[in-house]
Amino acid sequence: xxxxxxxxxxxxxxxxxxxxxxxxxxxxxxxxxxxxxxxxxxxxxxxxxxxxxxxxxxxxxxxxxxxxxxxxxxxxxxxxxxxxxxxxxxxxxxxxxxxxxxxxxxxxxxxxxxxxxxxxxxxxxxxxxxxxxxxxxxxxxxxxxxxxxxxxxxxxxxxxxxxxxxxxxxxxxxxxxxxxxxxxxxxxxxxxxxxxxxxxxxxxxxxxxxxxxxxxxxxxxxxxxxxxxxxxxxxxxxxxxxxxxxxxxxxxxxxxxxxxxxxxxxxxxxxxxxxxxxxxxxxxxxxxxxxxxxxxxxxxxxxxxxxxxxxxxxxxxxxxxxxxxxxxxxxxxxxxxxxxxxxxxxxxxxxxxxxxxxxxxxxxxxxxxxxxxxxxxxxxxxxxxxxxxxxxxxxxxxxxxxxxxxxxxxxxxxxxxxxxxxxxxxxxxxxxxxxxxxxxxxxxxxxxxxxxxxxxxxxxxxxxxxxxxxxxxxxxxxxxxxxxxxxxxxxxxxxxxxxxxxxxxxxxxxxxxxxxxxxxxxxxxxxxxxxxxxxxxxxxxxxxxxxxxxxxxxxxxxxxxxxxxxxxxxxxxxxxxxxxxxxxx
Amino acid sequence: xxxxxxxxxxxxxxxxxxxxxxxxxxxxxxxxxxxxxxxxxxxxxxxxxxxxxxxxxxxxxxxxxxxxxxxxxxxxxxxxxxxxxxxxxxxxxxxxxxxxxxxxxxxxxxxxxxxxxxxxxxxxxxxxxxxxxxxxxxxxxxxxxxxxxxxxxxxxxxxxxxxxxxxxxxxxxxxxxxxxxxxxxxxxxxxxxxxxxxxxxxxxxxxxxxxxxxxxxxxxxxxxxxxxxxxxxxxxxxxxxxxxxxxxxxxxxxxxxxxxxxxxxxxxxxxxxxxxxxxxxxxxxxxxxxxxxxxxxxxxxxxxxxxxxxxxxxxxxxxxxxxxxxxxxxxxxxxxxxxxxxxx
Numbered sequence: 001x002x003x004x005x006x007x008x009x010x011x012x013x014x015x016x017x018x019x020x021x022x023x024x025x026x027x028x029x030x031x032x033x034x035x036x037x038x039x040x041x042x043x044x045x046x047x048x049x050x051x052x053x054x055x056x057x058x059x060x061x062x063x064x065x066x067x068x069x070x071x072x073x074x075x076x077x078x079x080x081x082x083x084x085x086x087x088x089x090x091x092x093x094x095x096x097x098x099x100x101x102x103x104x105x106x107x108x109x110x111x112x113x114x115x116x117x118x119x120x121x122x123x124x125x126x127x128x129x130x131x132x133x134x135x136x137x138x139x140x141x142x143x144x145x146x147x148x149x150x151x152x153x154x155x156x157x158x159x160x161x162x163x164x165x166x167x168x169x170x171x172x173x174x175x176x177x178x179x180x181x182x183x184x185x186x187x188x189x190x191x192x193x194x195x196x197x198x199x200x201x202x203x204x205x206x207x208x209x210x211x212x213x214x215x216x217x218x219x220x221x222x223x224x225x226x227x228x229x230x231x232x233x234x235x236x237x238x239x240x241x242x243x244x245x246x247x248x249x250x251x252x253x254x255x256x257x258x259x260x261x262x263x264x265x266x267x268x269x270x271x272x273x274x275x276x277x278x279x280x281x282x283x284x285x286x287x288x289x290x291x292x293x294x295x296x297x298x299x300x301x302x303x304x305x306x307x308x309x310x311x312x313x314x315x316x317x318x319x320x321x322x323x324x325x326x327x328x329x330x331x332x333x334x335x336x337x338x339x340x341x342x343x344x345x346x347x348x349x350x351x352x353x354x355x356x357x358x359x360x361x362x363x364x365x366x367x368x369x370x371x372x373x374x375x376x377x378x379x380x381x382x383x384x385x386x387x388x389x390x391x392x393x394x395x396x397x398x399x400x401x402x403x404x405x406x407x408x409x410x411x412x413x414x415x416x417x418x419x420x421x422x423x424x425x426x427x428x429x430x431x432x433x434x435x436x437x438x439x440x441x442x443x444x445x446x447x448x449x450x451x452x453x454x455x456x457x458x459x460x461x462x463x464x465x466x467x468x469x470x471x472x473x474x475x476x477x478x479x480x481x482x483x484x485x486x487x488x489x490x491x492x493x494x495x496x497x498x499x500x501x502x503x504x505x506x507x508x509x510x511x512x513x514x515x516x517x518x519x520x521x522x523x524x525x526x527x528x529x530x531x532x533x534x535x536x537x538x539x540x541x542x543x544x545x546x547x548x549x550x551x552x553x554x555x556x557x558x559x560x561x562x563x564x565x566x567x568x569x570x571x572x573x574x575x576x577x578x579x580x581x582x583x584x585x
Numbered sequence: 586x587x588x589x590x591x592x593x594x595x596x597x598x599x600x601x602x603x604x605x606x607x608x609x610x611x612x613x614x615x616x617x618x619x620x621x622x623x624x625x626x627x628x629x630x631x632x633x634x635x636x637x638x639x640x641x642x643x644x645x646x647x648x649x650x651x652x653x654x655x656x657x658x659x660x661x662x663x664x665x666x667x668x669x670x671x672x673x674x675x676x677x678x679x680x681x682x683x684x685x686x687x688x689x690x691x692x693x694x695x696x697x698x699x700x701x702x703x704x705x706x707x708x709x710x711x712x713x714x715x716x717x718x719x720x721x722x723x724x725x726x727x728x729x730x731x732x733x734x735x736x737x738x739x740x741x742x743x744x745x746x747x748x749x750x751x752x753x754x755x756x757x758x759x760x761x762x763x764x765x766x767x768x769x770x771x772x773x774x775x776x777x778x779x780x781x782x783x784x785x786x787x788x789x790x791x792x793x794x795x796x797x798x799x800x801x802x803x804x805x806x807x808x809x810x811x812x813x814x815x816x817x818x819x820x821x822x823x824x825x826x827x828x829x830x831x832x833x834x835x836x837x838x839x840x841x842x843x844x845x846x847x848x849x850x851x852x853x854x855x856x857x858x859x860x861x862x863x864x865x866x867x868x869x870x871x872x873x874x875x876x877x878x879x880x881x882x883x884x885x886x887x888x889x890x891x892x893x894x895x896x897x898x899x900x901x902x903x904x905x906x907x908x909x910x911x912x913x914x915x916x917x918x919x920x921x922x923x924x925x926x927x928x929x
Contacts, residue, residue: 096778153783179785207785289793312789340811362790364780371811374824394780421780428821478779503778 028054038063057081064088065523067129068548071572072110076117084123084148085114091526091566092476093501094128095153098528098564100552102579106130106156108138109577115142123148123174130154136161140168148174148202155181159189159208166192173226174202187212187235193220200224204231206255206286211235214243222247231255234288239267242274249277254301256286259294259313268297276300285309292319299326307332311360317342324350332356337372337394344377348384356390357381364394364421375402375428382409389447390415397428398455403437413445417452423479423504426456433457439464442472452476462486466493474499487511491518501526509536512565516540519547524568532562540567541585548574549585816844816877816908827900833892837879844908878911 032055035041045055061084062075075082089105091098107129114121121143131154139146146169151157159182165175166189187210193200200220205212212235221227227248236244236257245251263271271294278301290313302308305327310320311334320335320343330351335343337359347354359373375398382388388410398420407413418437426432434455442448442464449471453461457480465472466489473496481487487507490500491514500522508531519525534551541549552564574584814823823843830836879891883902891899891906 093778093781095783096781097784098778179783181784311786312793314793360786361780361782364782364787365775394782419780423776423779431820476781478781504776 023050025050025054025057029058033058033060036061060084061123062086066568066570067105067110068572068575069523069568069570072113074571076113080117081120082118083121084125085110085121086125086127087129088127089129089154091501091524092128092499093503093526093528098503100579100581101155103552103582104130104575104577104579106132106135106577108132108135111135111139111142119143120145122146122171123150125150125152126154127152128154130156131161132156133158133161133164137164137168140164145171147171148176150174150176150178151180152176152178153180158183159185159187159210162189163192166190167194170197171199172197173199174229175200176202176204176229177208178204179207182208184208184210186210190220191216195219195223198223198225201226202229203227204229204255206231206233208233209235214240218243218247225250227251229253229283231285232257234258237261238263238271238294242270245274245278250280251278252280253283254278254281254285255309256284256288258289259287260289260291263294268294272297272300279304281305283307283309285312287313289313290315292316292322295319295323298323302326303329305330309334311336311358314338314362315343316340317344317346321346321350327351328353330354332390334358334360336360336362338362340372341374341377341380344373345380348381352384353387354381354385355387357385357388358390358392359394360392361394361421372396375399378402379405379409382406386410387412389413392417392419392452394419394421396421397425398434398437399427399429400432400434400436400440401429403434404440407441407444411444412447413441414447415450416441416445416448417450417476418454419452420455423454424456425454433460435460435464439468442468446471448472450474453480454478455480458482459486459489462489466490469494471496473497475501477502477505479504481505481507484508484511484514488514491515497521498523500524502528502530504529506531508532509539512536513540516544519544519567520569522569524566526564526566527562528564530565532565533560534562535560537562537565538585546570550578551583551585552581553583812881812903812905814840814843814906814908817910819844819908825906827903832896833899836891840879840906840908877908879906880909881906 028051032041032044032051035044035055038061041055041059045052056078057080059079060082062079062082063086064070064075065088067087067089075085087107087110089107090103093099094103105128107124107126108131115138119142122145124139124146125148129151131151136157139149149165149169149172157180162175162177165172187208190205190212193216197220201224203220210233212233214236217232217236218240221230221244228251230244230248230251231253232241232244232255234257238257238259238261241256245254275298281301282304284298284302284305284307287310290310292315302323303326306329308327308330314336315323315338317339320339324330324346327350331353333347333351333354333356335347335358339346339359344359347357359377361372363371373393373395375395378391378393378395378398379402382405386409389412391413392415395418398418403418407416420434427434427437434453435458437455438451438453438457438461441451446468448469451465451469451472451474453476459482462481463486465475469475472494475490475494475497477500484507487502487505488511490497491511497518498521501524503526505527507527512527512532513536515525537549537551541547546569548566548568548570550566551562552566553561554563557563578584811824811826814825825836825839825843827836830839880888881891881899881903882888882905884904888907894902
């Protein structure tokens with residue numbers, strides 16, 4: 001043994017090691033700064049202490065998938081030079097009203113720390129966080145170089161907060177407000193941009209509902225020569241749209257306003273002409289209340305289109321088909337199920353390069369009327385779009401055979417999210433569970449990272465997932481499974497699992513407690529309306545001190561039941577800002 | 586077939602005749618039906634009585650019915666003849682949906698060939714009512730009775746049976762109820778947070794759906810081509826694309842093929858019970874020789890017999906199809922109270 005050690009010390013390897021550690025820090029930092037992906041950077045930082053330090057000094061962007069997994073102080077201390085922070089807060093099921101309103105994920109504490117430690121912060125991208133108007137104002141005055149604000153699915157603020165941003169952020173280049181629970185008090189925030197302000201590159205207010213002053217918008221667009229992304233809201237009419245486009249032919253992403261106003265022929269021509277000068281558009285969205293007869297005005301701008309978001313445009317199949325003939329390069333398509341199977345056939349026929357398809361339901365609660373897409377449309381797309389790797393499909397019926405066919409045609413799925421809207425619905429032709437469908441998915445799609453299951457499912461589905469889905473990172477389960485065994489299969493079988501969210505399934509303490517160490521390698525676990533009890537949660541919390549185990553109870557529920565459980569790893573310890581409805585064990 | 590129907594389908598018919606008729610109805614001696622009489626006198630008690638009855642017979646989506654859509658006069662009209670000629674059996678709750686527009690109720694259409702079922706509130710013949718005979722003109726035969734009326738007799742006449750003065754209004758109520766994300770959909774209780782759609786999308790689409798329906802065009806999804814077809818006793822639903830057919834004959838033969846396995850089974854087990862009458866009542870060309878009747882639910886949630894309106898109108902308004910047992914459909918006429926219990 002000793003002789004081996006001597007040999008090691010004198011070997012070329014150890015000399016190399018010594019040589020490596022004598023690199024000046026600046027050199028290492030320079031090299032490491034070329035690593036952009038945060039996964040790579042995390043790996044790099046684990047090599048040795050020198051590299052850890054080099055990496056932290058050169059890191060400019062931090063991605064924090066769960067804001068409670070770490071504290072702002074720890075982040076600021078480790079990465080003193082960060083310019084950009086991406087933070088995600090609430091569990092994803094908060095989008096569907098399963099999380100109490102005042103749950104937490106408030107950005108303010110972070111802003112206070114960053115204002116002190118990282119005042120050169122330029123970019124903040126938040127998802128499912130709570131942010132108040134006061135926080136927005138604080139942000140706008142505390143960071144003189146602030147450039148980019150993106151808020152997705154956030155809440156707690158109003159358009160007054162946007163006014164503060166527009167007023168104070170002299171270097172703003174991006175304002176991206178998407179699908180938030182915003183208190184829309186009017187469009188006057190847009191007028192808060194000073195007349196001298198010309199730097200804007202990205203402006204997205206598509207999901208605000210109030211009217212804005214069109215003249216103000218027009219002037220803003222015309223003086224911001226670098227504007228490349230413009231997504232307006234429904235208050236902008238079809239008649240007004242050309243006046244914007246004419247000022248911004250350099251746009252690469254356009255979100256139109258309402259597409260349904262009655263146009264005179266000259267107005268239509270103006271619209272068509274405005275679109276024809278927009279040769280750089282690769283992303284198109286909006287088209288609220290679309291009147292299909294006006295769609296031809298767009299055709300000239302569709303040649304280079306790679307992403308078409310029609311998820312708020314209730315088009316019929318034939319109308320979509322006509323439009324898609326002009327979009328040969330389409331890679332991503334979001335539609336509403338009003339296009340039906342016929343529309344999806346047209347997708348297949350016209351968009352061979354398609355990589356991502358999302359089909360949203362027009363009316364998710366209307367079960368009686370037969371609208372929407374079926375297994376036939378799904379198969380049709382898969383037949384003609386071999387590059388398809390991302391699908392989100394809301395439907396009212398599906399068969400095992402269809403899904404098996406789809407994945408046979410498209411074995412490269414990385415994201416497979418199938419939502420059969422009626423809970424626990426079996427295969428519509430055989431009456432059997434949908435186990436074989438998802439079995440086919442995980443067996444065939446070896447690159448699968450994200451899976452959402454639905455329909456009538458037994459434990460067999462989860463056996464398949466555990467056995468085959470070796471690259472699975474995110475799994476969403478609802479109204480499925482027969483026993484604890486199902487969940488156990490997943491916890492034991494999926495090595496890369498990071499996020500597991502479960503609702504209304506018969507999984508109890510045994511399942512919960514089968515994943516003890518596993519949870520430390522995951523970002524989070526959500527279980528609601530399952531069979532987990534308070535005692536089970538307490539046991540988990542006791543055995544795994546580095547996990548935060550939070551329980552939310554419903555009104556009137558049994559004391560022993562843990563209605564909603566959220567478990568996540570954290571280096572920051574239990575959080576102190578939990579509301580009374582959330583109990584940390 | 587229903588040419589006059591088209592004129593007034595959007596409900597521009599006179600209301601005056603209706604009101605006249607309703608006055609007459611209130612004075613008609615419906616002694617055998619205490620509920621009815623009380624309706625005329627005291628609305629509160631009859632409200633309860635009628636409401637119970639109304640909940641029994643659920644042809645439309647439960648909960649989708651706005652308060653105006655009570656069936657009273659409809660029922661009365663249907664059995665106007667009965668009141669006169671039979672033993673005044675009256676069920677105000679039956680056929681509650683057959684209120685607006687130029688649509689026909691089951692029993693009327695069923696018995697169309699006899700020419701006796703008429704929306705005659707005062708029990709008179711078709712000819713007399715003329716414009717007032719909205720809904721229950723006998724199939725095909727009496728064209729002069731096919732006038733829609735949007736205003737069913739006023740509240741005061743029939744107690745708790747208020748008029749449905751505006752089909753569009755009702756439709757809006759119905760749609761907005763059905764599409765309101767926060768309230769339960771008509772057919773079953775909503776599960777919180779399911780389907781997993783973000784609130785922004787839910788709220789936006791709900792608003793737009795109501796908006797479109799108010800416009801009266803209903804383009805966003807009401808141009809439905811795929812119709813669910815359900816059948817009594819069948820284990821699952823089928824879907825048909827109405828655009829694939831040009832007339833009722835094509836549709837009926839397609840449906841026959843689709844559901845033949847069930848029909849044959851049923852026929853053999855149930856025998857030909859009541860068939861002779863049935864062939865007259867159900868569409869002769871459709872499902873002939875079987876004991877089944879083809880019905881459809883239209884945009885307003887009313888259940889109609891297939892075959893009364895022009896094909897184009899049918900494809901525009903049909904939301905879903907249902908193949909019902911003839912006995913169920915007929916029975917709605919005289920013994921509606923009992924049958925309504927059976928249906929539910």
